Amino acid sequence: MSVQRFVGPNSRDAMRQVREALGDDALILANRPTEGGIEILAMADNAVAALDTPMPARPPALARDATPWQAMSERLLREMQEMRELLDRRAPPKQSAPPSVRERLMTQLLAVGFSREIATEVLDGLPARLEGNAKASTEATQAWLSERLAARLITLESEAALLDRPGIVALVGPTGVGKTTTTAKLAARFVMRHGAASGALVTTDSFRIGAHEQLRIYARLLDVPMFALEADAPLDTLNERLQSATWVMVDTVGTSQRDQRVITQMAALKQTPVPVRLVLVLNAASQPDILEEVIERYRQAARAAGATLDDCIITKQDEAGRLGPLLDVIMRHDLRLLFGAHGQQVPEDLALIDPSALVAQALATARPDAPVHVPAASPARDILGQGRRVASLLERLRQRVAGFSQLEQLTALSGLPRSVQAARLETLQATPPVAEVLGICWGPRRRERGMDWALPDLGVDAEGRWTALAWPQHRQPAGWAARLEAQTTATQAAVHWLPVGLDAEAHAWLEAQLAPWVGAARASQRVVFQGERLTLGQLFAASQLGNALPLRFQGRALEQRSAYAEVTFTGLTTPLLAWCLELFDPESERVQARRYYVTPARLGSEAQALLATPLQAEGVAALTRRAWQLQKKYAEGDIDVELRLLLASGMAAAVMHLDVASDDGASTLRRDLLALVGRRQRRDTALLDALHHAFMTREAIRALSASYAEADE
Known part of the structure; x- marks a missing residue:
């Protein structure tokens, strides 16, 4: 038996016996006083591991001569064995859940x-x-x-956007950031594009030893004139000497952001009849808090001088350990990135900013042990964050939705006196759209239900997506053929979605142009099918509709099922395809709507790809009514009726563009828009409310900026 009994006159002697017999790691099972002293039951530590034989569920009857003390020792052994088995059967510890994509x-x-x-x-x-x-x-x-x-990242579209615009460009920033070398690089690029005759260099750096001479060497190499100016002298003192130059580059004296002379410097640059474009030069290798301070102080100084400072150039890109902090501060302050410098060679080591390449470089320089820059929290920063989100949203909408820039111009008009709105609107309407449209979705020639206006004609882009362009019906000539002719000439539209069946003149014009078109029809429309005169309702009464395609209709995800047949219309010479469409809800398994259309037979079954547009147009009409009501409710001041209608229909079309699109870009834009107002209603109406909120926020920020500018004056 592995349990041993030790008796000594006292506990110290008994423990000595245990250590001598079993070692220092012996396991003490029990001890008790006896007539002879102290009794201890103990066993060797390695004997516990040897107890592999399972103990019976119920112990056998103890021998008649077994003492209570021996019975207790047996129970202890059994409990130890059971505990060991329990530990052996314990479940493995739960592993922590892997981090989510967002956390990673x-x-x-x-x-x-x-x-x-x-x-x-x-x-x-x-x-x-x-x-x-x-x-x-x-x-x-x-x-x-x-x-x-x-x-x-806001970047320069091309070098031409800076170098082909006559004017004065002044580089400002702290000492040692590389302004002089960057001045030479930009001047060299200008000379390469336009020659040396129309350029000039100016330096205001009279503090650094040899600063004038350094720029003078560059000027001599480029064969452009160079002029020196005292740091606090106004720039207009050089007006007469700069008359022959159409593009002037100014290298300013480096001034610490904490130096009050920054304000004096900005004021001197502002004193010229020619607008000066200020460009802040940032050292990519600077610490984040230094970059933050430089931007804030230089922008404050520019505002104090009545100027703006929205552009920057980054230098020493090759010396930066990581670019994340730099890009972060540029994003938070909405600076436009013009160029990046990555060496001393003139002009080679200066490149137009490639946002994707810059981001890739930033993401490749992770340092988990580096401190994270935490901008100081403030109400002003919260407002800036809101403005930044709105500006980013509108910029992405501008890039995605054709005609969105024109819609923004209309929004700006709504804040002007009504006496001015009409004249400005005439000018905008007379200007052809920047982006050509693929086709026109013509509005029904009737007033919308409960409204005193008819839905304008709306544009569809080359990818079949809604544009924010709209043309009021009262500006169109009379007669379908004349309307089609005028709009095709003005917009280069190739496809037409018509709200009614065609008359013979319009049909002849479309066929002569070989233009794809879709015309709406009714179930009662009579056609000739295989020599028999039938209504469209009768023609498709027993048809099995198939070829299910996903479609969003009035804010719901449905399926579009269709059938078609070749027919002829009375008075038209060419055959047509008549279409029956059912909008089916796969969840309720019910038909939600049925529509009829006609298309040229020459298009064949491929015309089905054009049938989603008139269905979506029904949603545009409903959204236009809502946008009209929002404009009426929240607009400050009186708005011209036509301007309000163009705003409402343009916003509705832009929202429909986002609501029906399924690509990742549209999904991200929807999510960002809805984050402005939350989603407590149907998605398309929530998107419209969010777009209206974005426009109102942007105009409010502009108005606030204007009021501060007036107060400063």
């Missing part, structure tokens, strides 16, 4: 130097297909993240 991306953004503020704004647009998929591929998530970050 948040960790990554913080590690490369972005603030939690920007990281949160970026990840708020994470698509559901990625956020809810823990197994989403790294390639997919990184591609989305890179695209999202690149979209947050």
Whole structure:
């Protein structure tokens, strides 16, 4: 038996016996006083591991001569064995759940130097297909993240946007950021594009030893004139000497952001009849808090001088340990990135900013141990964050939705006196749209229910998506053929969606142009099918509709099922295809609506791809009514009726564009828009409310900025 009994006159002696017999690791099972002293039951530690034989569920009867003390020792052994078995059967510890996609991306953004503020704004647009998929591929998530970050950067479209515009460009910033070398690089690029005759260099740096001479060497190499000016002298003192130059580059003296002379410098640059474009030069290798302070102080100085400072150039890109903090501060302050410098060679080491490449470089320089820059919290920063989100949304809508820029111009008009609105509107309406449209979805020639206006004619772009362009019906000539002719000439439209059946003249014009078209029809419309005269309702009464396609209709996800037959119309010489469409709800398994259309027979079954547009137009009409009411309720001041209608229909078309699209870009835009107001209603109406809110927020910020500018004057 592995349990041994030790008796000693006292506990110290008994324990000595235990150690001598079983070692220092012996397991004491029990001890008790006896007539002879102290009794201890103990066993060797390695004997516990040897107890592998399971103990019976109920112990056998103890021998008649077994003492209570021996019975207790047996029970102890049995309990120890049961505990051992329990430990052997214990469940393995639960492993912590793997981080979600959002958590992984948040960790990554913080590690490369972005603030939690920007990281949160970026990840708020994470698509559901990625956020809810823990197994989403790294390639997919990184591609989305890179695209999202690149979209947050405001950059110069081309060198021409800076170098082909006559005027004065002044580089400002602290000492040692590379203004003089950058001045030479930009001047060299100008000379390469336009020659040396129309350029000039100016320096205000009279403090650094040799600063004039350094720029003078560059001027001599480029064969352009160079002029020196005292740092606090107004720029207009050089007006006569700069008359022959159409483009002037100014290299200013480097001034610490904490130096009060920054304000004096800005005021001197502002004193010229020619507008001066201020460009802040930032050292990419600077600490985040230094970059923050430089931007804030220089912008404050520019505002104090009545100027704006919205452009920047980054230098020493090759010396930066990581670019995340730099991009973060640029995003938060909405600076436009013009160029990036990555070396001393003139002009080679200066490049137009490529947002995707810059983001890729930033994401490749993770330092988990680096401190995260946390901008100071303030109400003003919250307002800036709201303005930044709205500006980003509107910029992405501008890039995606054709005609959105014109819609924004209309929004700006609504804030002017009504006496001015009509004249400005005439000018805008006379200007052809920037983007050509694929086709025109013609509005019904009747007033909308409960309204005193008819839905304008709306544009569809080359990808079959709604544009924000609209043309009021009262501006169209009389007669369908004349309308079609005028709009096709003005917009280069190739496809036409018509709200009624065609007359012979309009049909002849469309056929002569070989233009694709779709005409709405009614169930009572009579046609000739295989020599028999039938209504469309009778023609398709027994038809089995198939070829189900997904479709969003009036804010709902439905299926479009169709059937078609070749027919002829009285008075028309060419055959047509008559279409019957059913909108089917796959959840309730019920038909929600039935519509009839006609298309040219020459298009064949491919015409089905055109049938979603008139269905979606029904939703545009409903959204236009809602937008009209929002304009009437919230607009400040009196708005011209036509202007209000163009605003309402343009907003409705832009929202329909987003609501029916299924790509990731549209999904992200929808999510960001809805985040402005929350979604407490149907998606399309919630999107419309959010777009209206974005416009109101932008105009409010503009008005506030204008009021501060007036107060400063």
